Amino acid sequence: MNRLSVVDEIFLRAHRGMGTPIALQGLWRTADPLDEKLLRGIHNRLRIGPLGRRVVRTRVPGARPRWRHNTQAHPLLVAEQPIAPAALLDWADGQAGDLDPEFGPGWRLSAAALADGGCLLSLTCSHALADGRALALAVDHALAGTPLAAPVAGHSDWADARRQWATVLGGTARALRNGIPSRPTPSAPRTVTLPAATDIPPPLTTSAILQIPARSWTRVAVAHGGTANSLFIHLVANMLWDSGFRSPAIAASLPVDTRDEPRVDNDMSMTEIAVTRDDTPATIRQKARAAYEHRMTSPGGIPEELLQVIPDRWAHTLSKGAGERDILCSNIGTLPDSLLSLGPHPCTGVAARALHPGLRPDALPRTRLSAYLTRIADIYTLSLVGLDPDAIPTHTALTTLARNALNTYELPVTSW
Structure with a gap:
């Protein structure tokens, strides 16, 4: 689709400060160095691939x-000095700034040599460009040339506007026959007070990032009557309770x-x-099976396309906090085998997650713990945030x- 979806525009507004800013990140860790020629080749294939796009507004x-x-793309960024493995996550967390899906490049490729002789490669992109699964598909396309579905040709601006207004007006009229729906009350933004007497504020x-043998994970899930996904949700909820969360029930966004x-693209929904x-x-x-x-x-059957025909500030007010719950459990699924190596270099670890560049201490989301599972x-x-x-x-x-x-279930684990 060459037009933005409702979800695309929610993430685009978040990029502009209306909501929780989100960037996606793929990480590859190797045991040996990566030469710059290989990295530049990957960078160029990403540049001409499906991530190479930007938002264009219409006046209709x-x-x-x-x-x-x-x-156009951000230049390949290679850290000047090797970083200690203990600082790996700090470096990775800093790679999501200056992404602009509308007026500038919305993605960045960066790499850092590790002091132990390995290397870490990071690909970040604005969530307006892609969801987690889409990011994996874009990399698979760049590394292995795996074909993607061709974009669906769009209508003219005037034709698209007619279709949007027909959907919104017709759907709203049908919904209002049952009365005016009440708007869900979004949770108030959480605030944290940072210490004043410090040159470098603590991170928000x-x-x-942890790796677990798939055989062990599956064995534990089956032994407890669950699936790999339900074990994932169960573990993340218990992590939140163990952190001091006092509510007897945890709302999990899936x-x-x-x-x-x-x-x-962002081809996803939430439950x-x-x-x-x-x-x-x-x-x-x-519970998850029923929820899916x-x-x-949107409340009361009002068409969600309403958010695309009203001003951004109104749309943000109506959709504020959409999808945010106490925890986020995103099971991205099985990654393509092409991501197992970078050129001749096998990867010792591959991870996917989301970051929140520009998050403010006076506007923390309801979500207290986000988790991302890949195989x-x-x-x-x-991957936990x-x-x-x-x-x-x-x-x-x-x-x-x-x-x-994880130790509760005697799961063997290796942490990055």
Whole structure:
């Protein structure tokens, strides 16, 4: 589709400060150095690939913004000095700034040599460009030439506007026959007070990346009547409780991949479940199965396309906090095998997650812990982002929470 979807525009508004800023990141870790010629080749293939696009506004009221091919890109960034493996996550966390899906490049490729002789490669992109699955597809396309679905040709601006207004006006009229729907009350932004007497403020987010053998993960899930996904949700909920979260129930937001063919876009919807302390991987499996049949929708049956024909500030007010719950559990799924190596260099680890560049201490989201699960070959990788600096102040604290939860099931784990 060469027009932005409702989800695309929610992420675009977040990029402009209306909502929680989100950038996606893929990380590759190798045991040996990567030469710059190889990196430049990957950079060039990404530049001319599906991530090479930007948003173009239309002047026709109601017509959706369009995607336009854009081969301009941030230069390949290679760290001047090797970084210590202990500082790997700090470096990775800093690679999501200055991404602009509308007026400038929306993605960046960067690399850093590690002091132990290895290398870390980072690809970040604005969430307006792609979701987690799409980022993996874009890299697979760049590394292996795997074909993607061709973009669907769009209508003219005037034709698109007519279709949008017809959908909004007709759908709203049908919905209002049942009365004016009440607008959901968004949760108030959380605020954290940073110490005043410091030159460098502490980070608002923390990170952890852990690898678990797929055979062990599957064995534990099956032994407890669950699936790999329900075990994932169960573990993340327990991490939040272990951090000091006091509510007896945790609202979990679950992204759902809705693409029926390989496309690089935001082809996803959201659903949610409530997790209680009595839940097990088996009961969460049942809750999630039911939830996937009932996705989050706009209130009262009002067409979600309404958000695309009204001013951005109004649309932000109506959709504020959409999809945000106590935890986010994003199961990105199995990654393509092409991501297992970079040229002749096998990867010792591959991870995917989201970052929040520009997050403000007076506007933290409701979400306190975000988790991303991927599988490649015989390894599951669990990437965690803590969004509660009071309860989870450091990378070490988050890694300890994760290790304790995994140790409950005697899962072997290696942390980055």
